[in-house]
Amino acid sequence: MVLKVAIIGAGVSGLASIKCCLSEGLEPTCFEKSDGIGGLWQFTEIPERGRNTVYRSVITNTSKEMTCFSDFPFPEDCPNYLHHSVLLKYLRAYAEHFQLLDHIQFKTTVYSIRKHPDFASTGQWVVHTETDGQQASAIFDAVMVCSGSYAEPRLPLDSFPGIEKFKGRYLHSWEYRDQKEFEGKSVLVIGAGNTGGDIASEICRTAAKVFLSIRNGTWVLSRVAVSGWPSDMIFGSRLMTYFQWILPGWIVRRMKAKIFNRWFNHENYGLVPVQSSWTPVIVNDELPCCILSGAIVVKPNVTEFTETSVIFKDGTRENNIDVIIFATGYSASFPFLEETIQNICDNSVSLYKRIFPPHLEKPTLAIIGFIAINGSIPPVAELQARWVTRVFNGLCKIPPANRMMGEVAKRKKALIKIGFPMEKDSAKASFVAYMDEIAACIGVKPNLLLLFLLDPQLALKILCGPCTPYQFRLTGPGKWEQARSAILTEWDRVLKPLKTRVVNNPRHSTASFWFLALGFSFLGASLVILKCSSRS
Ligand SMILES: Cc1cc2nc3c(=O)[nH]c(=O)nc-3n(C[C@H](O)[C@H](O)[C@H](O)COP(=O)(O)OP(=O)(O)OC[C@H]3O[C@@H](n4cnc5c(N)ncnc54)[C@H](O)[C@@H]3O)c2cc1C
Ligand SMILES: *[C@@H]1O[C@H](CO)[C@@H](O)[C@H](O)[C@H]1NC(C)=O
Numbered sequence: 001m002v003l004k005v006a007i008i009g010a011g012v013s014g015l016a017s018i019k020c021c022l023s024e025g026l027e028p029t030c031f032e033k034s035d036g037i038g039g040l041w042q043f044t045e046i047p048e049r050g051r052n053t054v055y056r057s058v059i060t061n062t063s064k065e066m067t068c069f070s071d072f073p074f075p076e077d078c079p080n081y082l083h084h085s086v087l088l089k090y091l092r093a094y095a096e097h098f099q100l101l102d103h104i105q106f107k108t109t110v111y112s113i114r115k116h117p118d119f120a121s122t123g124q125w126v127v128h129t130e131t132d133g134q135q136a137s138a139i140f141d142a143v144m145v146c147s148g149s150y151a152e153p154r155l156p157l158d159s160f161p162g163i164e165k166f167k168g169r170y171l172h173s174w175e176y177r178d179q180k181e182f183e184g185k186s187v188l189v190i191g192a193g194n195t196g197g198d199i200a201s202e203i204c205r206t207a208a209k210v211f212l213s214i215r216n217g218t219w220v221l222s223r224v225a226v227s228g229w230p231s232d233m234i235f236g237s238r239l240m241t242y243f244q245w246i247l248p249g250w251i252v253r254r255m256k257a258k259i260f261n262r263w264f265n266h267e268n269y270g271l272v273p274v275q276s277s278w279t280p281v282i283v284n285d286e287l288p289c290c291i292l293s294g295a296i297v298v299k300p301n302v303t304e305f306t307e308t309s310v311i312f313k314d315g316t317r318e319n320n321i322d323v324i325i326f327a328t329g330y331s332a333s334f335p336f337l338e339e340t341i342q343n344i345c346d347n348s349v350s351l352y353k354r355i356f357p358p359h360l361e362k363p364t365l366a367i368i369g370f371i372a373i374n375g376s377i378p379p380v381a382e383l384q385a386r387w388v389t390r391v392f393n394g395l396c397k398i399p400p401a402n403r404m405m406g407e408v409a410k411r412k413k414a415l416i417k418i419g420f421p422m423e424k425d426s427a428k429a430s431f432v433a434y435m436d437e438i439a440a441c442i443g444v445k446p447n448l449l450l451l452f453l454l455d456p457q458l459a460l461k462i463l464c465g466p467c468t469p470y471q472f473r474l475t476g477p478g479k480w481e482q483a484r485s486a487i488l489t490e491w492d493r494v495l496k497p498l499k500t501r502v503v504n505n506p507r508h509s510t511a512s513f514w515f516l517a518l519g520f521s522f523l524g525a526s527l528v529i530l531k532c533s534s535r536s
């Protein structure tokens with residue numbers, strides 16, 4: 001019997017889920033409330049409630065080789081960081097290539113998902129939908145929730161006394177499209193996440209003044225790393241991750257601070273994060289320059305608003321503020337799920353492997369792409385979907401509810417112990433570690449020791465090079481014949497779009513050389529730091 005799977009949403013996660021259902025012999029039906037695929041990468045000019053999209057100037061903060069689905073590389077002449085329209089084009093090409101569109105019902109909103117009366121024995125769900133005012137319901141053997149984690153803007157007005165008196169305009173960043181309406185205005189941006197940083201550095205070029213209020217500080221990483229390579233390819237390697245496992249936490253923190261401060265001293269710029277065991281990082285190329293040129297003024301937490309001014313925690317006051325933009329993030333929201341499940345889905349850490357609500361009698365409901373991670377989402381969502389569909393069809397086993405709940409509780413406790421704030425976006429998982437964990441469940445984690453014997457060239461790339469998604473298509477279920485060559489040629493695809501003016505230089509160093517050099521300097525640096533600190 002073919003199992004029927006309901007998929008909620010046709011964004012990045014939904015598309016990957018449809019594809020994995022098809023390759024695992026399941027029958028997917030995807031419900032999408034808008035009229036197109038791509039989720040938040042589908043740019044809309046006019047903000048609509050309940051529908052989030054990127055702003056006009058967004059380019060990805062993850063590079064193309066790290067952001068692609070594992071068996072569908074970006075075209076080789078595609079730039080490394082992608083404008084949102086380019087990413088949307090890629091998603092359309094993916095949907096067409098794997099013939100996913102026939103399985104999507106557009107303009108259909110899922111408003112309720114309830115357990116079937118026989119749930120305890122069948123694990124089935126009743127899915128209620130609405131299309132053009134017409135309601136319908138159907139029974140499914142399993143559900144993949146791919147509705148995104150950026151649906152519900154978080155606007156904590158209660159913690160900003162006096163905001164009701166404020167005479168100017170205030171808005172949440174989900175309404176932001178571009179800098180036009182802020183020209184010549186005096187603007188306060190609250191929050192220094194990726195969005196707050198982006199918006200502040202975009203509007204400061206034409207605004208009269210921009211203040212950026214920062215509570216806890218953050219490290220800022222440029223997209224352009226050493227020698228101009230994409231930074232997620234440099235930092236997202238297994239070697240880096242293994243080093244961080246081996247070395248004690250305080251050394252890692254000190255080394256990270258050194259690396260981040262090499263671009264600019266975060267303390268001088270008022271950005272340095274409060275001392276903690278986790279490392280908040282945003283990706284932004286312009287922020288330091290905007291601060292250095294006085295276009296952005298960094299301020300501490302806001303304590304109070306008055307009719308036209310704002311008072312900060314350090315007692316300073318800025319008058320004549322025209323606009324406040326709250327870049328205070330989003331909350332998880334799955335209004336169509338049963339309340340008991342909704343309560344658990346406040347944070348991906350509460351889910352088994354950040355996917356399954358752990359308390360259900362049958363593991364037939366999975367949440368895809370919900371995880372907060374320090375890498376790109378598409379390959380993560382895809383790997384999650386590969387595993388989940390194999391759990392659904394019985395080829396992968398997962399533990400019973402009590403064991404899953406036990407593991408979730410244990411992980412939560414460990415995170416709280418080292419001082420992780422349990423808000424979304426701060427408890428970010430490590431990209432390489434998480435990908436390996438899920439890959440191991442499917443049986444597609446690359447076996448480095450074996451590879452060093454059989455294919456040392458490839459093994460070296462996998463160890464020292466970036467953890468590109470193709471690495472999870474080398475063996476096991478879902479193996480892709482071109483995976484090996486995709487890994488060996490990844491740096492060629494990085495350079496291809498840059499070859500628009502060919503320079504006739506006799507020789508230039510290759511990327512793998514830089515990798516080895518970087519790896520060894522990392523090792524060297526850690527030894528030096530170890531030595532220095534044991535001396536002092
Ligand atoms: C400004 C911004 C920049 C980002 N940049 C990057 C980046 O550079 N790299 C990266 O990897 N990630 C980035 N992200 C993260 C991004 O969330 C993921 O890349 C990815 O788009 C998540 O896809 P998704 O399918 O999980 O969710 P979404 O894209 O939000 O898609 C969810 C879909 O579900 C539909 N839906 C929701 N509820 C229902 C319902 N009840 N019934 C029917 N349909 C429903 C929605 O209409 C939507 O189409 C960025 C996010 C933002 C906000
Ligand atoms: C900073 O502001 C937020 C929101 O206004 C408030 O909840 C928080 O307690 C403040 N934190 C500090 C350290 O003042």
Ligand SMILES: *[C@@H]1O[C@H](CO)[C@@H](O)[C@H](O)[C@H]1NC(C)=O
Pocket residue numbers: 215216274421423426
């Ligand atoms: C910010 O720092 C304060 C302590 O200074 C801490 O209590 C709080 O959890 C931090 N918030 C975030 C979101 O990291």
Ligand SMILES: *[C@@H]1O[C@H](CO)[C@@H](O)[C@H](O)[C@H]1NC(C)=O
Pocket residue numbers: 232235236237240241244374375429430431432
């Ligand atoms: C993500 O975090 C892990 C562990 O903290 C770290 O090893 C890795 O370098 C980080 N990856 C990126 C791309 O920053």
Ligand SMILES: *[C@@H]1O[C@H](CO)[C@@H](O)[C@H](O)[C@H]1NC(C)=O
Pocket residue numbers: 061062194195281282283373374375376
């Ligand atoms: C990229 O930006 C999005 C949205 O602001 C954010 O959620 C994500 O964590 C960022 N990714 C990285 C690797 O910093």
